[in-house]
Amino acid sequence: QVQLVESGGGLVQAGGSLRLSCAASGRTFSTYMMGWFRQAPGKEREFVAAIGWSGSSTYYLDSVKGRFTISRDNAKNTLYLQMNSLKPEDTAAYYCAAGRPYYSTSRDPDTFHSWGQGTQVTVSS
Numbered sequence: 001q002v003q004l005v006e007s008g009g010g011l012v013q014a015g016g017s018l019r020l021s022c023a024a025s026g027r028t029f030s031t032y033m034m035g036w037f038r039q040a041p042g043k044e045r046e047f048v049a050a051i052g053w054s055g056s057s058t059y060y061l062d063s064v065k066g067r068f069t070i071s072r073d074n075a076k077n078t079l080y081l082q083m084n085s086l087k088p089e090d091t092a093a094y095y096c097a098a099g100r101p102y103y104s105t106s107r108d109p110d111t112f113h114s115w116g117q118g119t120q121v122t123v124s125s
Helices: none
Strands: 004-007 010-013 018-024 032-039 046-051 058-060 068-073 078-083 092-101 112-115 119-124
Touching: 004 092, 018 032, 018 092, 018 119, 032 068, 032 078, 046 068, 046 078, 046 092, 058 068, 078 092
Parallel strands: 010 119
Antiparallel strands: 004 018, 018 078, 032 046, 032 092, 046 058, 068 078, 092 112, 092 119
């Protein structure tokens, strides 16, 4: 297992940007598929983006394509989510997750085994 700690959330106006970070413990970060999920109050958890263990493959929720970019720095054991052109409907708690080793990408939460505590993103209109 791996310990995950998110940061970078906050309050931003519509059209603004935020960059979320997820710091991972352990020496096996570079082998894991990683992902971002979000959950708004009263709604189901929703897949946002995933990146393969090597960083060469990415996968996005349709509604964030072209606005969000997932990336990773394996030397720093850190996952990122750059969020641009934010909309009020992006308001949610955002969670990073570590998935199966040597996996490309997946949007299925069952393929992820470790989760962070979440960071709140609030977009005002």
